[in-house]
Amino acid sequence: xxxxxxxxxxxxxxxxxxxxxxxxxxxxxxxxxxxxxxxxxxxxxxxxxxxxxxxxxxxxxxxxxxxxxxxxxxxxxxxxxxxxxxxxxxxxxxxxxxxxxxxxxxxxxxxxxxxxxxxxxxxxxxxxxxxxxxxxxxxxxxxxxxxxxxxxxxxxxxxxxxxxxxxxxxxxxxxxxxxxxxxxxxxxxxxxxxxxxxxxxxxxxxxxxxxxxxxxxxxxxxxxxxxxxxxxxxxxxxxxxxxxxxxxxxxxxxxxxxxxxxxxxxxxxxxxxxxxxxxxxxxxxxxxxxxxxxxxxxxxxxxxxxxxxxxxxxxxxxxxxxxxxxxxxxxxxxx
Amino acid sequence: xxxxxxxxxxxxxxxxxxxxxxxxxxxxxxxxxxxxxxxxxxxxxxxxxxxxxxxxxxxxxxxxxxxxxxxxxxxxxxxxxxxxxxxxxxxxxxxxxxxxxxxxxxxxxxxxxxxxxxxxxxxxxxxxxxxxxxxxxxxxxxxxxxxxxxxxxxxxxxxxxxxxxxxxxxxxxxxxxxxxxxxxxxxxxxxxxxxxxxxxxxxxxxxxxxxxxxxxxxxxxxxxxxxxxxxxxxxxxxxxxxxxxxxxxxxxxxxxxxxxxxxxxxxxxxxxxxxxxxxxxxxxxxxxxxxxxxxxxxxxxxxxxxxxxxxxxxxxxxxxxxxxxx
Numbered sequence: 001x002x003x004x005x006x007x008x009x010x011x012x013x014x015x016x017x018x019x020x021x022x023x024x025x026x027x028x029x030x031x032x033x034x035x036x037x038x039x040x041x042x043x044x045x046x047x048x049x050x051x052x053x054x055x056x057x058x059x060x061x062x063x064x065x066x067x068x069x070x071x072x073x074x075x076x077x078x079x080x081x082x083x084x085x086x087x088x089x090x091x092x093x094x095x096x097x098x099x100x101x102x103x104x105x106x107x108x109x110x111x112x113x114x115x116x117x118x119x120x121x122x123x124x125x126x127x128x129x130x131x132x133x134x135x136x137x138x139x140x141x142x143x144x145x146x147x148x149x150x151x152x153x154x155x156x157x158x159x160x161x162x163x164x165x166x167x168x169x170x171x172x173x174x175x176x177x178x179x180x181x182x183x184x185x186x187x188x189x190x191x192x193x194x195x196x197x198x199x200x201x202x203x204x205x206x207x208x209x210x211x212x213x214x215x216x217x218x219x220x221x222x223x224x225x226x227x228x229x230x231x232x233x234x235x236x237x238x239x240x241x242x243x244x245x246x247x248x249x250x251x252x253x254x255x256x257x258x259x260x261x262x263x264x265x266x267x268x269x270x271x272x273x274x275x276x277x278x279x280x281x282x283x284x285x286x287x288x289x290x291x292x293x294x295x296x297x298x299x300x301x302x303x304x305x306x307x308x309x310x311x312x313x314x315x316x317x318x319x320x321x322x323x324x325x326x327x328x329x330x331x332x333x334x335x
Numbered sequence: 336x337x338x339x340x341x342x343x344x345x346x347x348x349x350x351x352x353x354x355x356x357x358x359x360x361x362x363x364x365x366x367x368x369x370x371x372x373x374x375x376x377x378x379x380x381x382x383x384x385x386x387x388x389x390x391x392x393x394x395x396x397x398x399x400x401x402x403x404x405x406x407x408x409x410x411x412x413x414x415x416x417x418x419x420x421x422x423x424x425x426x427x428x429x430x431x432x433x434x435x436x437x438x439x440x441x442x443x444x445x446x447x448x449x450x451x452x453x454x455x456x457x458x459x460x461x462x463x464x465x466x467x468x469x470x471x472x473x474x475x476x477x478x479x480x481x482x483x484x485x486x487x488x489x490x491x492x493x494x495x496x497x498x499x500x501x502x503x504x505x506x507x508x509x510x511x512x513x514x515x516x517x518x519x520x521x522x523x524x525x526x527x528x529x530x531x532x533x534x535x536x537x538x539x540x541x542x543x544x545x546x547x548x549x550x551x552x553x554x555x556x557x558x559x560x561x562x563x564x565x566x567x568x569x570x571x572x573x574x575x576x577x578x579x580x581x582x583x584x585x586x587x588x589x590x591x592x593x594x595x596x597x598x599x600x601x602x603x604x605x606x607x608x609x610x611x612x613x614x615x616x617x618x619x620x621x622x623x624x625x626x627x628x629x630x631x632x633x634x635x636x637x638x639x640x641x642x643x644x645x646x647x648x649x650x651x652x653x654x655x656x657x658x659x660x661x
Contacts, residue, residue: 059522168614169379198378198549203593203608210607225523228552228595232608255597269527270597271552273579286492286525 007086008047009187009219010071015080017041017066021291038290040066042243044080045317048187053213053220055234055251057227057266059287063243064223068191071221072107084187103133106180110192112172116164122175123160126150129183149178152215154208170201177208181216191223206233227270231255239263242290242298244314249323259325261303261335297328305329338409339366340543341390341511345403348385348394348567350618357618359385361567362403364645367511370541372534374558374575376551378590378615382567383547387513389413390545391428392420408510426456429504433516435496438503439488445472445499446484449506456507471502475532494525501532512536515547530557551594555579563587566616566626573651583648584655586611586627625655633657 019038027033041063048054056064069075071082073089082090087101106129109115116125126146129135136142147157153174164172173193180188193209194202210233212218224230230237230251237254239247239262247260258264285302288294297315300306309328317326329335348360360382367373377383388394390405392412405413412423424430432438440448449468453459459467465484472480475498488496497517504512514533518526534557537544546558554561555575562572563584571584582588592609613630616622622629628638637656645652646659 059524170614199551200378200590200593200611201614203595203610206595207607207610226595227523228597231597232595232606265524267597269524271527271530271550271556273552273555273594273596286494287522 009050009085010048010221011045011081011083012047012067012071013045013081013083015041015044015067015070015077015082017063017070017075018078036291039243039293040290041070041077044240044243044245046238046245046248048219048221051213051217051219052235053222053233055222055224055230055237056240057224057230057237058240059225059266061242061287061290062240064225064240065191066243067240068107068189068221068223072105072189073102074107103183104185105187105189106183106185108173108176108180108188108190108193110195112169112176112196115176116172116179118164120163121160122150122155122162122164122167125164125175126160126178126182129179133183135182135184145182146178149182152181152212153178154204168201169197170204173197173201173205174208177205177212181212186217187219187221189221189223192225193222194229195224195226202229209233227266239266242287242293244298244326245317246299246326247323248317249325253322257321257323259320259323259330259335260299260327261305261329262299265302297326303329305335307334340369340371340408341545342366342406343386343390343403344406346386346389346400346405347402348382348389348398349401350398352397355619358401358621359398359567359618360389361621363562363564363567363569364403365562365569365572367543367545369510369543370537371560372537372544372546372558374554374561375545375547375564376549376554376561377564378549380566380615380618381564383549383564384515386564387430387515387545387547390511391424391430391513393424393430422456425452425509426507427510429507429509429512431497431500431504431512431514431517433519435493435500435520436488438500439496441488444485444487445491445502449484449499449503452503452506467506468502471505472499475499475502475505476528477502494521494528497521497525497529498532501529501536505536508540509542511543511545513545513547516549517546518553519548519550526553527556533557551579551591563590566621567618568626568654569645569652570627570655571651571653572645573649577650581649583651583653583658584627585631585633585657589630 017040019040021038022035023033044067058064070077077090081088084101087097088094089098089101123146126149127142130142130145136145146160150157150160155174194205222233234251236250238245241262247263258267294301296311296313300310315326315328317324318331320330344364345362346360347362350357350359375383389400400413404411446468450464453464453467469480469484477483477495477498518529533544536542558575561575561578563570565586571578571587582591589609589611595608611630624640625638625643628634643654643656645654648658
């Protein structure tokens with residue numbers, strides 16, 4: 001690679017993705033219904049630096065999982081560019097380079113029950129990427145590598161002979177991690193990897209992911225709705241709301257000085273385990289219908305600081321101290 | 336009224352199977368006072384939902400109550416015939432489940448469902464029942480109930496739907512509400528709203544609430560006391576503050592340590608979480624003695640042999656031999 005190591009590993013530039021949620025053609029013709037486009041992700045730009053963990057947080061429907069899927073290529077973006085290690089993987093003209101670049105990213109999914117083939121033995125599940133990417137020259141080599149991977153994620157070599165249903169949720173997630181690592185990726189996209197797990201098992205998986213990151217110099221994009229989990233694992237955090245990135249900040253900064261009113265609201269809404277007795281202001285309202293997002297800033301109907309500008313002009317993500325925030329009130333220093 | 340509203344003593348729930356009897360809830364005792372919120376917390380398979388189901392008499396066969404007794408306002412309800420129990424359910428015990436969409440009938444408007452439930456339990460004329468339905472929707476925080484009452488469940492968002500389910504559970508002013516993971520399917524901002532609602536309910540109406548959840552944060556915000564369940568047994572029960580800040584059972588200690596806390600790990604990059612090695616035993620392989628002993632860092636000989644009963648430790652009751660002297 002000619003790229004310097006200081007270059008970000010991944011860069012998203014104004015990435016957007018629409019989904020066509022129109023009614024069937026016949027209904028549209030007969031009943032005159034218009035085409036309906038859902039802007040799941042719009043104008044999202046950020047970078048992931050080598051060796052860091054960038055977390056994307058937000059509530060259901062904010063587009064965080066769509067961003068993950070756009071990056072690994074499960075969806076094609078409707079707009080914008082995605083550059084991975086100097087290769088524009090959204091460029092249809094660069095197919096060979098794109099394929100090579102994509103080999104170095106893997107994904108871990110939320111549901112460890114649905115993401116493993118129930119008819120395959122664990123060793124086959126873990127060996128598949130090695131075979132597909134032709135990373136080993138002999139069966140013996142594959143076998144040795146699978147045993148090494150299982151040990152790395154805290155499973156026994158004998159576990160390779162079992163089927164996924166013989167494992168608990170946490171162990172299955174370990175298998176998913178072993179499979180993701182078997183292709184020797186540098187970059188892992190983790191979509192809510194611990195949301196389906198009990199807290200004591202979640203702690204095991206988070207600790208494992210942290211250890212693996214240190215051993216293998218991995219870069220993580222970590223998608224989660226859980227701010228507490230994110231505060232443990234992330235170096236930087238991006239907060240999404242209704243398809244847009246509203247704040248991007250180093251983890252310490254985000255928790256010490258949240259800037260966007262939505263970020264503040266999210267932090268306030270986290271149940272307080274310390275029971276400091278702080279008065280919680282429950283947030284009024286709900287996430288608006290993404291098919292008919294409000295004009296201007298999408299958060300304005302729930303925002304205590306909204307004014308006329310917020311209701312008409314969408315804010316851009318602008319630097320604010322160590323963070324970047326998309327909020328007119330922050331830009332105008334009103335809050 | 337004096338004394339507990341709900342009293343459960345030595346409850347045992349069994350599932351007979353071809354390969355032997357599985358004991359899913361094993362000799363648990365607790366009580367809830369009027370106006371009190373008792374949190375029941377535990378990981379998947381700890382038996383917390385089955386405990387709730389046993390109390391409302393909705394255990395699915397072949398599951399059955401094998402021993403123990405359940406008393407509601409002093410009256411024994413665990414052996415009532417189906418018809419009698421059906422009248423108590425909804426009238427004196429309300430239930431709120433995790434998924435609001437499956438708790439509502441998609442073919443009827445929420446108004447129809449509310450009015451039907453109200454008229455089943457209370458002797459009210461249709462107009463009065465409708466007025467009551469509107470008042471309930473208003474009470475659970477649904478804006479403009481007059482226009483919403485004739486909507487179908489799919490026209491509500493997740494948070495609003497859960498409010499409708501709560502309104503349904505409250506129709507007949509039950510004395511006890513069993514809420515099984517009422518906020519788990521909801522986003523964090525909506526979750527906070529529902530928690531406030533449950534708390535207000537207990538405070539203002541004197542309703543006893545049994546709040547079943549895996550989320551210690553929700554318990555910390557809502558409950559007065561908490562029971563921590565493990566492998567069908569209560570490991571520790573006591574005031575929320577005590578259990579969270581001074582847990583005494585090694586399982587509770589591990590559980591509390593494994594919960595990531597907002598801001599706690601920040602800065603100290605990659606601070607490790609406390610982890611409990613291993614996993615909860617399956618129901619067909621619960622170890623002898625204390626069920627937690629294979630994972631316990633402090634186990635000793637007695638733990639392998641003898642099952643610890645609830646022992647007083649401070650203001651908590653703890654099922655752990657470490658507390659045998661005090």
